Amino acid sequence: MSQPLPNASVTSPLTVTGMVEAFEATFQAQLVDGNANQLAHVVGMAQQGQVLSPFSVQLTFSVSAPTPACLRIYQQSAKDGSDSKIVQVPLVLLP
Numbered sequence: 001m002s003q004p005l006p007n008a009s010v011t012s013p014l015t016v017t018g019m020v021e022a023f024e025a026t027f028q029a030q031l032v033d034g035n036a037n038q039l040a041h042v043v044g045m046a047q048q049g050q051v052l053s054p055f056s057v058q059l060t061f062s063v064s065a066p067t068p069a070c071l072r073i074y075q076q077s078a079k080d081g082s083d084s085k086i087v088q089v090p091l092v093l094l095p
Contacts, residue, residue, distance in 0.1 A: 001073060001087055009066070009092040013058045014040075021085070022075055025049035028083075029057045030072045031093070039069060039093070067093040 001018035004010050020027050025048055031040040040059040047053045059071075074086040 001071075001089060004071070004089065004091060006089050007091070009094050011094050012062065013060045014071075014091075014093075015056065015058050016071065016073070017054070017056045018073070019052050020044075020046050020055050020073065021052045022046050022049060023078070025053065026075075027055070027085075028072070028074050028076055029059060030074075031059055031061055031069050031091075032072065033067055033069050033093075039063070039067075044073075061093055063093045063095055065095065069093045 003017045025046040027044050029042050029044050032038055040061040042057050044055055044057040046055040069091050071089040071091055074083045
């Protein structure tokens, strides 16, 4: 992932960019707080599937104070729904 960098302080909407190798070019992007509460989620599409390909998604969130969070980029298995190829980036969400 190229943006955001680990431990960055970010505001909404958060633009996430990078490269992903995703089955059928589909992946998940999620923000969770320290209690594993989901703050934002989108299904993203890379430019191509099954090869390393660029992507860009936006996540919209709302917090009332600086909030430690984790950005997760992952794929969901069509077979059993499990998460795979997980990339996690720690962030601080700002109001």
